[in-house]
Amino acid sequence: MSSRVIAAAVVAALSLPLALPPGGPFAAAPAAAAPAERSDKAKPVRKKTTERPPGAPAAAKRSAAAVPAPVPVDVAGMRTAQTRLAVRLVEALQKETPEAANLVVSPGSLAMVATLIALGADAPLQAALARTLGFVDGGAAPAAAAPEKAAREAKSKKPRKGDKAAVAAAPPPVDFAAVRAIVAGVQADKGLAEVLAVADAIWIDPAMTPKPSVLAAVAAAGGEVFREPLGTPESLARINAWVGERTRGAIPAMLDRVPADPGLVAVNALYFKDRWRTAFAPGRTRPAPFTRADGSTVEVPLMMGTIEAVPMRSDDSFVAIELGYATPRFGLVLLGSKDKPLPASGFAPVADWLSGRDFAAATVDVALPRLALAERAALLPALDALGLKAGRTSPTALDGFGPGQRIAEVIQKTVLKIDEAGTEAAAATAVTTVRSALRSQNSRAVFDKPFWFALRDRDTGVVLLAGYVGDPGRAV
Structure with a gap:
């Protein structure tokens, strides 16, 4: 049995094809050595020692000096x-x-790697990225969708002179700067390192001529910069080694190939690992049928537990709960149907429940499949459908990283593992018999049909991992 309750590792990578210099592919590469670059060659990956040893506490005690100031973000x-x-x-x-x-x-992870790319993007691509990511200005309409209208509305809402309360009440915008602030806050919080780690890096082919100011901005945002010939087995191995280390081995290989004539590869790696606030007792896990959306069934290991003070929301057709972790800022929202199994689109009327709003605490008898998912998604077609294509096709879209580039691929790999483990103090409180659970007057949340989930950071509003589970039996 794994000692972890959930380990989520995510990598998002963008590949940008190289614009060949005059003279063709064999022309000499421009001689440039920007001050912001880390080295002329990729640095070897150094091993870290942040992995928690077996049996160690889920989260170390933090000293006041180790905790950074709150991130200035409109969390809602x-x-x-x-x-x-x-x-x-x-x-x-x-x-x-x-x-x-x-x-x-x-x-x-997608927002983080897009924020890295935005540092070298022109205005149309920045606007398309913001629109695609759903960024909003003060919780209102997407800021990039209609800048003239947004500016007029912002001007009309300006407080009167001396109205300090109105100024203080105005939330900061949800934009690339907010994402950079979140990344900086996570990276600075050493007490959080065992639970959540994020890292950004770009690999740039020497034939590219990036602006030194852009590389400096990448470094200032916490990104690593490597200059080396791309498209070779050696560069591919180094990129994958970097990803493997940053995800603590959960994703040992991000890319199986690099596009022909690549100019730049941008990568974000995100790793999360924590224990439940209240564990599921392993002795209560039992085989049970899981009904797929088409009505067929598959037998899966169903974890069971009675958990107190669970944020919950339900109506006649749906039920949602949020399971807490040993680190209170994180929560896992689960959204399922009560009666018939549904496809992902069937949850559209209650999709906003995944945000965790309007939940009320209850004691809940929970039944949840043990999971081990490993997925790979090519996201560019989906992102184009959401509005990215209009900005990424411009010939000057990424001139900050070198002329003539375009986004060619957006690949995301995710690994999600959920099991029974929890903190020792909470494990005993979750041990009850199956019979007593079935006869109790507690609320029930049984996820034996397709369900949605969202692993979120309550302190920043970032969704670390989300998705639809239609068949736990297909898990790895």
């Missing part, structure tokens, strides 16, 4: 944008691959 606005992006991506992927039973995405 970020939560809305991230939840909406998760739903739109999953729905788009289901249309592309209707045969896929399980669909998993990371809105957070």
Whole structure:
């Protein structure tokens, strides 16, 4: 039995084809050595020691000095944008691959790598990226969708001179700067390192002529910069080694190939691992039927537990709960149907429940399949459908990284593992018999049919992982 309750590892990568210099592919590469670059060659990956040893506490005690100042982010606005992006991506992927039973995405990882790319993007691509990510201005309409209208509305809402309360009440915008602030906050919080880690990097072919100011901005945002010839087995191995280390081995290989004539590869790696606030007792897990959307069934290991003070929301057709972790800022929202099994699109009327709003605490008898999912998604078609294509086809879209580039691929790999483990103090409180659970007056949340999930950071609004589970039996 694994000692972890959930480990989520995500990698998003963007590949940008190289614009060949005058003279063809054998022309000499421009001599440039920007100050912001880390080296002329990729640095070897160094091993880290942040992995928690077996039996160690889920989260170390943090000293006051180790905790950074709160991130200046409109949490509600970020939560809305991230939840909406998760739903739109999953729905788009289901249309592309209707045969896929399980669909998993990371809105957070996608936003982070897009924010890295935006540093070298022109205004149309920045606007398209913001629109695609669902960024909002103060929790209102998408800021990039209609800049003139947004400017007029912002001007009309300006507080009167001396109205300090109105100024203080105005939330910061949900934009690329907010994402950079979130990444900086996570990377600076050493006490969070065992639970959540995020990392950004770009690999740039020497034939490219990126602007030094852009590379400096990438480095200032916490990104690593490598200059080396791309499209070779050696560069592919180094990129995959970087990903493997940053995800602590959960994703050992991100790319199986690099596009022909690549100019740049941008990667975000996100790793999360924590224990339940209240564990599921392993002795209560039992084989049980899981009904797929088509009505067929598959036998899966169903974890069972009675958990107190669970945020919950339900009506006649749907039920949603949020399971807490040992680190209180994180939660896993689960959304399922009560009666008949539904496809991902069948949850559209209640998709906003994934944001965790309007939940009320209850004691809940929970039944949840043990999961081990590993998914790979090519996201560019879905992102184009959401509005990215209009900005990425411009010949100057990515001039900050070198002329003539375009986004060629957006690949995301996700790994999700859920099992019974929890903190020792909570494990005993969850041990009850199956019979008593069935006879109790507690609320019930039984996920024995297709369901949605969203692993979220309550402090920032970022959705680390989200998706639709239609067949736990297909898990790896």
